[in-house]
Amino acid sequence: EMRLVESGGDSVQPGTSLTLTCEASGFKVADTVMTWIRQVRGKGLEWVSTIITPPRGQTYYSNSVIGRFTISADTAKNIVYLQMNSLKTEDTAVYYCARGGSDCADGHCKTGQGTQVTVSS
Numbered sequence: 001e002m003r004l005v006e007s008g009g010d011s012v013q014p015g016t017s018l019t020l021t022c023e024a025s026g027f028k029v030a031d032t033v034m035t036w037i038r039q040v041r042g043k044g045l046e047w048v049s050t051i052i053t054p055p056r057g058q059t060y061y062s063n064s065v066i067g068r069f070t071i072s073a074d075t076a077k078n079i080v081y082l083q084m085n086s087l088k089t090e091d092t093a094v095y096y097c098a099r100g101g102s103d104c105a106d107g108h109c110k111t112g113q114g115t116q117v118t119v120s121s
Contacts, residue, residue, distance in 0.1 A: 006097055070082070
């Protein structure tokens with residue numbers, strides 16, 4: 001059974017960094033498509049970033065995070081990461097990882113329980 005567990009969320013100040021972790025089980029993250037999406041309280045899901053995992057290793061980012069966030073995958077550990085730098089208050093959300101592409105923001109992809117990121121001064 002496919003399972004995803006997100007972790008690493010925290011309450012931080014603007015301008016700081018966090019790394020989110022998505023531990024996958026029940027399937028291999030190698031040679032697949034993995035995505036991070038987020039949800040602000042009271043709003044819909046927003047696509048954040050997608051990786052076509054190694055051996056291809058292509059990455060994609062939303063305009064709101066490009067240049068600040070980096071998605072990566074450790075296929076040996078079966079983990080997908082989201083390195084978030086220069087965090088802004090508008091990055092505050094619950095972050096989920098999913099197996100699939102940007103259309104996971106439609107809500108049809110299985111995710112974990114999510115991890116809360118709060119950015120405030």
